[in-house]
Amino acid sequence: MSENPGMTRRRLLGIGGTLGLTAATGLSTAAALSRRPAATGAELRSAIPLPAAFRTPLPLPPVLKPVSTSGSVDRYEVTQRETKVEILPGVRTPMWTYEGTFPGPTIEARRGRPITVTHRNELPVPTVVHLHGGRNTPTSDGYPTDLVLPEGWPEPVGGTSDMHQMAEMPGMDGMDSMDGTSGMDHMAGMRDPRAVVTRLTRDYTFPTDQRPTMLWYHDHRMDFTAPAIWRGLAGLHFVRDDAEDGLGLPAGAREVPLMIADRAFDGDGNLQYPALDPSLRDRPGVREPYLAGVLGDVILVNGAPWPVHEVDAARYRLRILNASNARHYEIEAVTDDGRRLHLVQIGADQGLLAAPITHRSLPIAPAERYDVIVDFADVPVGGRVRILNRLGSGRTHDVMAFQVARKASDDSRIPHVLARDVPAWRRSDAVRVRDFAFRAGRMRGRHGWLIGGQPFDPARTDVTVHLGDIEVWRLIADVHHPVHLHLVGFQVLSRGGRQALAHDAGLKDTISLRPGESAEIITRFDGYRGRYLFHCHNAEHEDMGMMANLEIG
Structure with missing residues (x-):
């Protein structure tokens, strides 16, 4: 992660899509990486006979009903619990779920009308809920250490952070961690004095002050996001408004x-x-x-x-x-x-x-x-x-x-003009340009995934931006890295020094960096002050260090 304070703003912005980081890495390395296959990871093979394709009817996730619509807030309740779900026909699979279903129930929200979702954790481990793509206050954004503890999990000691309780956690004495040290040593480096931990339940309040779109919610617990999502903790969340409803798009x-x-x-x-x-x-x-x-x-x-x-x-x-x-x-x-x-x-x-x-x-x-x-x-x-x-x-x-x-009859249409509120940020509007490298590296003596050469540490502030500022971020990858920014949407300016691709259009919150690829994005950091994240959304990369703190002040 780097900022270039010694360069003039004009020269900085004139660099365009040609990343200085690419030169540092070596063009030959980037070219070699770009020839890698279009997959990052290894495949598990199922041991059970699998059903034929295109025989199982498509299920539609149930829409969650609010428990209250009084006042100016719609209120929902969700219980996180383990249950058996029929995924493969005739087979019951144990899963971690929201409200007993996979995917979890869909939430339908209206733009400008806040909602509060009370999550109750009846799973055997702590959880965190992140509304992906939501313009949320930091207290409801699902920071990875803002845990909801289940019954029986040791109480925090010496502050709000669960990291202070590690000496009391079952199985921590003498437990070997990823780097061969004790579990206490591993977690000691991850202490977060700003974490806010609750017992059993937590209210997440979402202002719903954003463009209509489809969001999704999922677990975001530090170090364990990937297996929690794999076990079923994911669901859809829609934001609607009258303008979109009036376009005549296919509905119902x-x-x-x-x-x-x-x-x-x-x-x-x-x-x-x-x-x-x-x-x-x-x-x-x-x-x-x-x-x-x-x-x-x-x-x-x-x-x-x-x-x-x-x-x-x-x-x-x-x-x-x-x-x-x-x-x-x-x-x-x-x-x-x-x-x-x-x-x-x-x-x-x-x-x-x-x-x-x-x-x-x-x-x-x-x-x-x-x-x-x-x-x-x-x-x-x-x-x-x-x-x-x-x-x-x-x-x-x-x-x-x-x-x-x-x-059947069809009175739907696709308007030539869909939206007039897509931001038109210009490179010349940016007050700052930053470079970020997403690469494999070493973390506590073992394999890790790093941003700017550093693994995630919740106690460290990596990037500080000013509320309302427009910035250009220049990203480079070694292998596939889908990079996600919390709180804000962004536009893709370029890839590899050339224009963005057709599918990069619109306002995004996740960009897929291909092996050896560089890209530029532009965004305005509006919304709320506080601590947020940006990270790779390959969930295993995320769990192994590829996150960074973003402080909006």
Whole structure:
């Protein structure tokens, strides 16, 4: 992580997409990395017979009802608990869930109307809830050490941080950590005097002061985000407003949320995951072959393996989320006779584009979202459209299918102008340019994933920005790194010194850096003062140090 205070602002901004970091790394190294395959991680293989593709009906996550709508706040309650869920047909799989379902229940919010979600932790370990893409105050952003402790977990000693209690935690005495030292030594370096820990429940209040879009909520506990999401702690959260409702886009049954994720199962139908500590209590990390990321061989959509969804011969709005830990997809819609349908992108992570963009395929990295229109009008009744993953092979090439069941009227439309509130930040508006390198490195004597050569430490402030400032951030990667900023959306200015790609359009909160690639993003740090994060959303990279603190002051 570096800032260049000695350079003039004009010269700094004139550098454009050519990263000084690339020169430091070596162009030959970047070129070699760019030839790596389009995957970062190792794949687990399921030991149980897997179902045929396109047989299981697509489930739609239930919409959570508020427990109260009085006053100016809608109130919800969510219990985090372990239960058995039917993922593979006829098999019950133990999972950690929000409200007993996977994905968790969907929350529907209206722009400008705050909501409060009371989470109750009945799981065996602490949890943290992060509303990904939300413009939230720091107290409700889900900072990784702001834990909700379950019953029976030792009380914090000597302050609000759970890190002060490590001497009392079960199994900590003499426990070996990732670096071969005791568990106490490992956690001592992670003390966070600013952490706010609660027992059993916590209220998360979301102002909902942001553009309409699809967000998602998931666990964000430090060192254990990846296995917690893998076990099921993820759900969708929509923000709506009257302007979007009035555009005439496909709605109701013709708006379909699609949470795509990969998993693997053992011979009994339990989830496989290569955790060093399967209890997820003490020892973070994964076994050596999976340090770059954990991939599964079963593709789930809304918690169902390779499902099929019955549709009319009409336009459909697909709200797509890649909720995988590490798997990248490049999706396309293909009829059984080999014809590719257009994917008309109308929105990105942070809401509607200014105008629609038509694609033949769309790459989607972990945590990215796309808002896409697919028109089934020219597919004959009885015909099928498969959603395929161009980056997959074997069973991971298939994602899901749509079966056209009937002719139907369709009064939806795709306006030429979708939104007029997409920011128009200019490079010349930036008051500062910063460089960040996302690379493998050493962390406490073992493999880690670092930002600017440093692993995450909650007690260290990495970047301080001023509320309201516009900045350009220049990012470079060694392998695939989907980089996510909390609180703010951003626009992609360039990739590799050239213009941004078509799928980079709009306001985003996650950018997929490809191996050896550099990119520039621009954002305005508005919203709230306080402590936030930016990090890689390959969840295994995140757990192994690839996070940094962002202080907005």
